[in-house]
Amino acid sequence: MSLTLDSKEVIDRRLWPDVAVTPDRPIRALVARRLVRRALKTLPLRVTTADGRQFGAGGPNDPSLHLVRPDAFYQRLGAGGLIGFGESFMAGDWVADDVVGVLTVLARRLEKLVPPLLQRFRGLAVHARPGADRNTVDGARENIHRHYDLSNELFSLFLDPTMTYSSALFDANRPYDEQDLAEAQQRKADRLLDIAGVRAGSRVVEIGTGWGELAIRAAARGAQVTTTTISHEQAQLARQRIADAGYADRVDVREQDYRDVTGEYDALISVEMIEAVGSDYWPEYFQTIERLLAPGGRAALQAITMPHDRMLASAHTYTWILKYIFPGGQIPSVTAVTEHSQRAGLRVSTRFAFGADYAETLRRWRARFEECADEVDRLGFDSIFRKMWSLYLAYSEAGFRSGYLDVVGFELTKPGSR
Structure with missing residues (x-):
């Protein structure tokens, strides 16, 4: 069984069940959107969207992440955190000319991407390892x-x-x-x-x-x-x-x-x-x-x-x-x-x-x-x-x-x- 996304890419749901289907977690997606916007105010990173919008503190020489499907990106990020971030790339929700550059910026600031208050509830947001x-x-x-x-x-x-x-x-x-x-x-x-x-x-x-x-x-x-x-x-x-x-x-x-x-x-x-x-x-x-x-x-x-x-x-x-x-x-x-x-x-x-x-x-x-x-x-x-x-x-x-x-x-x- 396969699913065709907007990008015309066919994803086999038997092989990639969590990539083929976008989660529906609107509250978490809203939180994720706000956290991303907050983090981008200080990161040397640019984010662009298909409708021409651009946000982030990065300049023209900094890495750029392009949101192909912003709503799906925030849904996955909100539902799965960093797992959702990776699955969003696999699904084609975001792309980058310099993926390493984008990820290096994020890795350098990983501990500060989530506000201290929300870090107290980290256990509720992350997934435990399967036994x-x-x-x-x-x-x-x-x-x-x-x-x-x-x-x-x-x-x-x-x-x-x-x-x-x-x-x-x-x-x-x-x-x-x-x-x-x-x-x-x-x-x-x-x-x-x-x-x-x-x-x-x-x-x-x-x-x-x-x-x-x-x-x-x-x-x-x-x-x-x-x-x-x-x-x-x-x-x-x-x-x-x-x-x-x-x-x-x-x-x-x-x-x-x-x-x-x-x-x-x-x-x-x-x-x-x-x-x-x-x-x-x-x-x-x-x-x-x-x-x-x-x-x-x-x-x-x-x-x-x-x-x-x-x-x-x-x-x-x-x-x-x-x-x-x-x-x-x-x-x-x-x-x-x-x-x-x-x-x-x-x-x-x-x-x-x-x-x-x-x-x-x-x-x-x-x-x-x-x-x-x-x-x-x-x-x-x-x-x-x-x-x-x-x-x-x-x-x-x-x-x-x-x-x-x-x-x-x-x-x-x-x-x-x-």
Whole structure:
């Protein structure tokens, strides 16, 4: 069953039920309209409408958001908050030439967009996380399946040849436009392997295989690698890539939950895995790291982070990203990583942040994804999916450009000696 909107776009209600139908919440829509008008008095942002109206404090060089269907926009925003804001973009209620610019402005002022008095009633306006999204062993497998098992071909369209789906680490002494993304991804992998002390003869375990690039580079150093994933699609392609690289005898790819991994290892690597674990399971995640490391062993973690107060404030909030992109996810803070590591008996030896590099990584992914619209269509994904994915990449890039998000590499050490 489909619904045709004013823009002539057809939205499949079976796939996108909350995008195809505009909610009817007139009181909330009125509140949303007033909040938007209030916020725009101080934001460096312009809003235009189809009838030529323009409002906002932004000047001609500031980002501009165009309301295609203002009434539908405010209805969705009033009914769903930031979820409704994202669904409104998917439905075509608003557009922007510079989506990242618009979202960066909003991310920088996120805490001040709602008046303090109304923030007291935040719990009545936001949606709670569904219990079904909790990362139990079965729940985690389903959550991972909904994102990482979409299609290996889809990810290959916008990732670089290393098939690395995490932030690259660029050379700080050279301009971004002079650097290759694949080389920056390999630099990141090598930095993490160095932190964990991976060398010839090392016993290495990786939590979160991805598509195998880090395992390949560890094996190239002469290490014996065990790598785990609960994504069937990733495991299949990782095995093929590892075999093609000539390291099938040094890398064991397991379709196994991290909680079920056994053995003792000199080094552990986990790249942007903690965000998929869920805060309820962070204690078990770090206890698993401690259990798998031999005395004196080292772990290298790469994690997206957010300020601790914002992490606490949003811990139980259901967001657009959780609904459509990463069900069950939770971004930690540096404080959370440090405290959970220490409680598990691990020491945070060093850490380094490179959030600006993630913004650049996401910019390149989004540009490539949007250039491949026809190929995405041929894979069976519709225009609403493409809008959703473009917004996800832009939303993430804006988070790093605004400083609301960061990405941090951690070295964790287990007491003892090898």
